[in-house]
Each structure stands twice: as C-alpha cells, then as structure tokens.
Amino acid sequence: MSSPKPKRTTFSFRTPAALLQWIDSDYTPDGPEKMRDEPDRVDWIRCLPFLILHLGCLAAFWVGVSPVAVWTAVALYFVRMFAVTGIYHRYFSHKTYSTSRVGQFLLALWGGTTVQRGALWWAYHHRHHHQHSDEPEDAHSPHVHGFWWSHIGWITSRRNFPTDYSTIKDLAKFPELVWLNRFDTVVPVVFAFAVFGFGALLEAHAPGLGTNGWQMLVWGFFISTTFLFHGTACINSMAHLMGRRRFDTGDDSRNSFILALICLGEGWHNNHHRYQSATRNGFYWWEIDLTYYGLKALSWTRLIWGLKPVPKSIMEEAARADHLASIAAAQHAALAHGEYSSLKKVVPAAAAIAVATAAASQMLIPKKAEGPAMHKDLSAQTEHGSKAKPNPPTRIF
Numbered sequence: 079m080s081s082p083k084p085k086r087t088t089f090s091f092r093t094p095a096a097l098l099q100w101i102d103s104d105y106t107p108d109g110p111e112k113m114r115d116e117p118d119r120v121d122w123i124r125c126l127p128f129l130i131l132h133l134g135c136l137a138a139f140w141v142g143v144s145p146v147a148v149w150t151a152v153a154l155y156f157v158r159m160f161a162v163t164g165i166y167h168r169y170f171s172h173k174t175y176s177t178s179r180v181g182q183f184l185l186a187l188w189g190g191t192t193v194q195r196g197a198l199w200w201a202y203h204h205r206h207h208h209q210h211s212d213e214p215e216d217a218h219s220p221h222v223h224g225f226w227w228s229h230i231g232w233i234t235s236r237r238n239f240p241t242d243y244s245t246i247k248d249l250a251k252f253p254e255l256v257w258l259n260r261f262d263t264v265v266p267v268v269f270a271f272a273v274f275g276f277g278a279l280l281e282a283h284a285p286g287l288g289t290n291g292w293q294m295l296v297w298g299f300f301i302s303t304t305f306l307f308h309g310t311a312c313i314n315s316m317a318h319l320m321g322r323r324r325f326d327t328g329d330d331s332r333n334s335f336i337l338a339l340i341c342l343g344e345g346w347h348n349n350h351h352r353y354q355s356a357t358r359n360g361f362y363w364w365e366i367d368l369t370y371y372g373l374k375a376l377s378w379t380r381l382i383w384g385l386k387p388v389p390k391s392i393m394e395e396a397a398r399a400d401h402l403a404s405i406a407a408a409q410h411a412a413l414a415h416g417e418y419s420s421l422k423k424v425v426p427a428a429a430a431i432a433v434a435t436a437a438a439s440q441m442l443i444p445k446k447a448e449g450p451a452m453h454k455d456l457s458a459q460t461e462h463g464s465k466a467k468p469n470p471p472t473r474i475f
C-alpha cells in the first residue's frame with residue numbers, strides 16, 4: 079500500500095536539486111513539465127548566485143575605486159547590453175538576421191558573458207512573452223503580476239527555471255547551443271576570471287592606474303553585471319508602463335526614448351511588438367537604436383548578414399497611427415484582465431508620462447477611422463496592415 083510522499087522529504091530533496099541546478103540547468107528530478115506547472119514561488123537556494131551578484135557590489139567599500147575600474151564597468155555594461163539586445167533578443171529570439179553556425183556559437187559565447195543564462199532559455203521566455211503579452215500566462219507582465227515581480231521576481235521563481243526546448247526547436251537542434259544553455263554558469267565564471275586577470279595585469283604592468291584584480295572584479299563584473307541586469311529588466315517592467323504607443327498591439331507595450339538609451343534601442347518596444355522580425359526597433363531616424371547601428375557595422379565584417387528591414391506596409395501603418403486610440407485600447411485590455419495594477423499605483427512617473435503622451439497625441443494626431451485588429455503574431459500581418467483603409471496624412475510627433 080503506497081502512502082503520499084511526506085512534505086519534509088520533498089523539501090529536503092529540493093535543496094540538493096537546487097544546488098545541482100547551479101551547475102546543470104537542465105537537471106530536473108521531477109521533469110521540467112512538472113516544474114513549469116508549479117505555482118509561482120521563489121526558490122531561494124536556486125537563485126542564491128543571483129543574490130550574491132547583488133551583494134558583491136557592496137565589496138566596493140573594501141576594494142575601493144579607480145577611474146579605470148569605473149570606465150571598464152561602463153564599457154562592459156554597453157558591450158554586454160549589445161549582446162543582450164543584438165544577440166539574445168534580435169538573433170536568438172527573433173532571427174532578424176543570419177549568421178553561420180560558427181558565428182552563431184561565437185554570438186552565444188558573447189551572450190553568455192551577460193550572465194542572463196543561456197541563449198535558449200532567454201529566447202524561450204522571450205518568445206513566450208510575445209505570444210502572451212500582458213496576459214495571465216505572461217511570466218513578467220507588470221500589469222498582471224505587479225511591477226517588482228515583472229522586474230526581478232519572475233526569474234527567482236522555480237517554474238521559470240527550466241528551458242522548454244520543444245518550443246525552440248530551431249535552436250535546440252544545435253548541440254553546442256544546448257550545452258551552453260545547460261551549463262550556463264561556465265561562460266560567466268570564465269568571464270569573471272578574465273575580468274579579475276585584467277585587473278591583476280594592470281596592477282603588475284601599470285601600477286599608476288591604481289587598480290588590481292579584486293577591484294576590477296567588483297566593478298567590471300559584479301557592479302557592471304548588476305546594472306546590466308536591471309537595465310535589461312526595465313524592458314520587461316517599464317517598457318509596458320512608460321512611454322508612448324504608436325501601434326495598437328493588443329498589449330501595453332510602449333515606446334520610450336529614455337529606455338532606448340539605457341537599453342541601446344530596445345526602448346522602442348511598441349514598435350517591436352508590432353513587428354518583431356525587423357532588425358531595427360527604432361523605425362525612424364530620430365528613434366535612436368544603437369543596437370541596430372552596431373549590427374549594421376557587424377554586417378560589414380561578414381560575421382552576420384541578411385538584416386531584415388521594416389516592411390513598407392508597417393511604415394504606412396505607422397504613418398496612420400493613432401496614439402490616443404492605442405492607449406485607450408491598452409487601458410480597455412487592462413480593465414478586461416481585472417488584475418491589472420494601475421500605473422499610478424506602481425510608478426507615479428510612468429502615469430504622468432502616459433497622461434502627457436495621451437494629451438500630446440490628441441493635439442497632433444487626427445483620429446483614424448478604425449484601428450487594426452488585435453492579434454498576437456503581428457509580424458505575419460503586414461499584408462493585412464497594408465490593406466487597411468487609407469487615412470489623411472498625419473504627424474507622428
């Protein structure tokens with residue numbers, strides 16, 4: 079006669095499992111499906127390295143500071159933000175350009191230095207986000223789960239740790255990518271040692287710079303990586319709260335110049351939600367998109383090629399955009415969910431910007447006869463968009 083498993087046994091079994099998952103991300107004793115079906119709950123043991131990353135910043139009080147350490151931290155922030163946006167997002171998640179198999183592996187290594195887990199885990203979650211944006215299934219919607227959960231909480235939840243390889247078969251067919259995804263601490267650890275070594279090298283050969291291995295590790299790895307995480311996380315949280323809406327995308331994605339600067343072009347998030355297959359997120363010259371410029375430059379080296387443009391039909395749709403209708407549609411969707419947290423409850427500044435956006439749009443943009451239908455996979459709808467009723471010419475800003 080079988081008896082139900084005592085809770086204590088389950089708990090004591092989970093701790094070593096969480097420890098093993100630090101090394102082998104695919105280690106799931108009960109199977110990844112069961113883990114994904116669990117309710118949201120923080121796995122403190124599993125995310126201990128993430129906490130250590132933040133606490134490591136405090137070591138700056140012991141190791142001190144030097145200009146070279148700070149500038150290295152800043153440089154590594156932008157070099158690796160480019161890896162998050164240009165590689166993990168615009169290549170692995172959306173395949174907005176092409177590369178060779180070797181090129182793809184090199185890009186995955188570069189992406190690994192961001193300490194944002196493997197490219198496949200990242201792409202799986204991001205594609206899922208686009209399929210279910212601001213719906214209850216969306217793991218990091220600020221409207222459904224609240225600001226802090228969308229910003230940082232969701233990655234500490236056990237159910238979000240495993241990668242669902244069945245949904246990213248185009249990537250999972252490459253064993254070298256699966257290996258990097260499974261052992262996703264390897265690249266960050268090697269990178270941390272390299273940063274330490276760089277500091278030690280400077281101490282030995284350029285003592286006048288006033289740095290050393292430990293100081294460089296704290297600034298170049300711990301502080302830079304922590305800022306990098308929060309900069310990236312702003313897209314999950316703030317980019318669905320703060321800024322203007324050009325397209326009625328059926329979610330609450332927004333375009334924000336500030337976020338575009340912090341995240342090298344990812345702030346044009348409403349554009350991106352409307353058309354995900356374009357290499358550029360900034361659709362106009364004034365929508366600064368440093369990731370796109372970087373990818374364009376990279377294409378001259380022939381490491382990558384085939385950058386995908388924004389289709390003419392999408393640009394025509396942008397020219398007819400009605401910001402006010404788009405914001406109203408997002409608010410309507412918010413009410414439909416019932417669980418949405420209001421902007422002013424979460425980020426008062428975001429509410430002020432949204433109101434200002436609505437007011438500015440009302441002044442500048444004439445109303446459109448009818449908005450595009452709401453749908454999730456909007457990239458495939460360009461033809462539909464091009465057949466929409468023509469409207470009088472309008473100013474975008």
Ligand SMILES: [Zn+2]
Pocket residue numbers: 207211313317318331347351
């Ligand atoms: Zn989004």
Ligand SMILES: [Zn+2]
Pocket residue numbers: 167171172204208350354
């Ligand atoms: Zn995306």
